[in-house]
Amino acid sequence: MNVDDIALSLARFAHGMKLEDVPPAVRERARHLMLDALGCGLAARGQDYAARLSDTVFDLGQETQGQAAVIGFGRRLAARDAALLNGLLCHGLDFDDTHMAGIAHLSVSVLPATMALGGRLDASGEHLLAAYIVGLECGARIAKCVRGGLTAQGFHPSAVVGAFASTLAAGRLMELDEAQLMSAQGIALSLASGPLEFLQTGAWTKRIHPGWAAQSGITAATMGKHRIPAPPAPYQGRFGLYSTFLSTELRAAVEPALAVAGLDQLSDPSAWELMDIAVKPYPMCHFAHAAIEGATRFHDQDIDPAQVARIDVFVPEGVVPTICEPEADKRRPQTDYDAKFSLPYSIACGLVLGRLGLEELRPERFSDPRLVAVMDKTHYTVDAESTFPRHYSSHVQLTMADGTTRMERVPINPGHAERPLPGERIVAKYRANATLHFGEAHAQAVLDAVMNLERHTVREMEALLGQEPK
Known part of the structure; x- marks a missing residue:
């Protein structure tokens, strides 16, 4: 046996x-x-x-x-x-x-x-x-x-x-x-x-x-x-x-x-x-937490979302099917569960609002034109150097209207045993x-x-x- x-x-x-x-x-x-x-x-x-x-x-x-x-x-x-x-x-x-x-x-x-x-x-x-x-x-x-x-x-x-x-x-x-x-x-x-x-x-x-x-x-x-x-x-x-x-x-x-x-x-x-x-720390899929923190850091730096031309989020390959794809659907959440598993919505709340709590998961929030505009600018790239699944890392890069770029790196998601x-x-x-x-x-x-x-x-x-x- x-x-x-x-x-x-x-x-x-x-x-x-x-x-x-x-x-x-x-x-x-x-x-x-x-x-x-x-x-x-x-x-x-x-x-x-x-x-x-x-x-x-x-x-x-x-x-x-x-x-x-x-x-x-x-x-x-x-x-x-x-x-x-x-x-x-x-x-x-x-x-x-x-x-x-x-x-x-x-x-x-x-x-x-x-x-x-x-x-x-x-x-x-x-x-x-x-x-x-x-x-x-x-x-x-x-x-x-x-x-x-x-x-x-x-x-x-x-x-x-x-x-x-x-x-x-x-x-x-x-x-x-x-x-x-x-x-x-x-x-x-x-x-x-x-x-x-x-x-x-x-x-x-x-x-x-x-x-x-x-x-x-x-x-x-x-x-x-x-x-x-x-x-x-x-x-x-x-x-x-x-x-x-x-x-x-x-x-x-x-x-x-x-x-x-x-x-x-x-x-x-x-x-x-x-x-x-x-x-x-956030009522969202854990895969998105590092990205939320990165976007929130930009909000705390008084970045004007209207002056951002493009947002690139570097994520582990293992999280792509969950929070990144299908890309068009992730940019237009219809329910709270859609939003919880949406990388673009996570970035939008962090950058525009500087927060993401239960209040931000009300369906009426999803059509906020400020959030929609940021979701449309958000793209993902697979980070081949991520330590996933040990860490649920994300790095958020903004390309500004004048062509300059800014990066916030979050190699270890907040709440992790190491943080x-x-x-x-x-x-x-x-x-x-x-x-x-x-x-x-x-x-x-x-x-x-x-x-x-x-x-x-x-x-x-x-x-x-x-x-x-x-």
Whole structure:
């Protein structure tokens, strides 16, 4: 029997990791990531997609007895339905964290899975934190060794890898043994999905992906608990993840050793992939963040956009299909999701407005003639020297009406582990998001609970989060 070394190593880690052995810096980072995801979920409460998709999930769950809380709602759902809805709420604004090298949003599948399951199991906050850390670390490692290949192949890593990450996190919370965790990972292989076709129209399907991964993780872990026979080589097998989800060319670039490197050296915070998960400063595709910063620098220099004849943005080849092409469509976003994945719109907001927040994603903004004029001047060029996917770099060059050029280089995107947002800025972002529809006292109560998670239970967390806006 061909047993997968990656699956076995991750099963052993998920089963054997002790929270007390996790460095304090890693535990604090995990709490900040959790807080950031919850803030994104609370901010989504007033969005049209949140209303319509929540109606859909409540419709699906109407015949079940509610067990788990939903962020920002007073109604409860069965655990898997709650995980689905919480995942799409936390990810829907595309403002949630990203593991850089893996190009994966992990918190928005792992946290919904562990919270929904943790409430049902009456788990402690300590157990929730341990499971969350397991899910993030394992997911980041599974994604990292693909070296951007899933995105290049047309799959959303957050969806595909999120199913495995959520499975391992749920399995940890359920206290599965190594054999059960192996079975669970094999089952997750059959549940992982998520194509990038939404990019063609700005469709809402991307928002569903992390919640579906969370739901799949609970399902796979539960099947593993009952020792359902499953493929023992879910990653490296003949028809495993790295074979069936990647072309022959992309498969050749996979480095399986990256998935397990340093698992025996985790007393050092730098050995944790979790520490390379970046918090977003902008509610946009992470690929555009360096470009936004470069354009904003020009705004801060009082550059008059009317005096700019042409804008060239140097980007990694790997981001072109996501934020640059088709070029004509990227210059004319029609929906907020179109805008989130538009390099020209990112540049226009940075240069003209000097900012890009949730307010700039309202559809009425897209027809602003000042922004349209800049989008029409924006072009992209592949930067062959980019360190992508380690960094999501961009360099922005302006050619002025008099023929002179000016360049702003951003080799490391803001929020990256090498340029991290400090804890106080993450908290400030959380507060801004959490108070869009909820009061200051509610936001503070959630903040206190997350930052002191070991003193609370998951059910106490659910009671706070499962409230309607006032």
